[in-house]
Amino acid sequence: MVPEINLVSPCEFTREGFARILSSEGFTVRGCFDSIAEVRYENLSKNSIFLLDDPDSAEHARLVETVKAEFESAVVVLLSADFDLASMLKCFRAGARGYVIKSLKAAPMIAAIRLAISGQRVLPQDVLEIFENQAKPIPALPEIATELDDANLSPRENDVLCCLMAGYSNKVIARELDVCEATVKVHVKAILRKLNVNNRTQAAIWANSHSTIGGYYPIQSSQSDTSAQPLVARAG
Structure with a gap:
């Protein structure tokens, strides 16, 4: 039986573009909806597929949960504009089968949906790149700071660094720390300069390597604490 696609996207251009590509690849596009509220679950076939697109990564897991609650056997693939590790993990916990970046070309996109x-x-x-980068030996990185004190990070930069360790995107970091995304970018740039590394992945690797070395360990700031206690602090 030919899989039936239900496409949810607030962007008409995205809906029409995906519908044409999917139809040309032999899929049956059952419906295109601009919001999850418009989807009708009556008479869905057992092999129904939901492609969910939303520009707000904070909504991704909720969309998956909504579909799975209405139609548990549905195959759900989340279409995301950017990679957001925290959002991706929440989507899979909610029951998603796939998490695909929309910048993919048509052929690999279709292959991902078929998988x-x-x-x-x-x-x-x-x-995969996260695992590959974490597997690289720290000495291979360019002369990074050897002690956290040498890096001279501010308390807020420590907060951002711990978020980088968790794989958070700038948007998620901004939401977690209750600051604007532009402020996060400034902090990330300062962190890279102070640690003498080239990118946020190298900064995360550095932080992971120092989280249990030299008396440093990651701690969580309290939401109610307005003193901006650093997430990385000296033990004892």
């Missing part, structure tokens, strides 16, 4: 339909979990290339 999800076949029962495979589909993750973006960014996940």
Whole structure:
């Protein structure tokens, strides 16, 4: 039986573009909806596929949960504009089968959807890059700071650094720390300069390598504490 696609996206251009590509690849596009509220679940076939697109990564897991609550056997693939590790993990916990970055070209996008339909979990290339980068030996990085004190990070920069360790995007960091995204970018730039590293992945690797070395360990700031206690602090 030909899989039936239900496409949810607030962007008409995205809906029409995906519908044409999917139809040309032999899929049946059952419906295109600009919001999850418009979807009708009556008479869905057992092999129904939901492609969910929303520009707000904070909404991704909720969309997956909504579909799975209405139609548990549905295969759900989340379409995201950017890679957001925290959002991706929440989506898979909610029951998503795939998490695909929309910048993919048509052929790999269709291949990813077919893999999800076949029962495979589909993750973006960014996940593999995280593991590959973490597997690289720290000495291979360019003369990074050897002690946290030498880095002279501010309390807020420590907060941002711990978020980088968790793989958070700038948007998620801004939400977690209750600051604007532009402020996060400034902090990230300062962190890279102070640690003498080239990118946020190297900064996260550095932080991981120092979280249990030299008496440093990661701690969580209290939401109610307005003193901006650093997330990385000296033990004892």
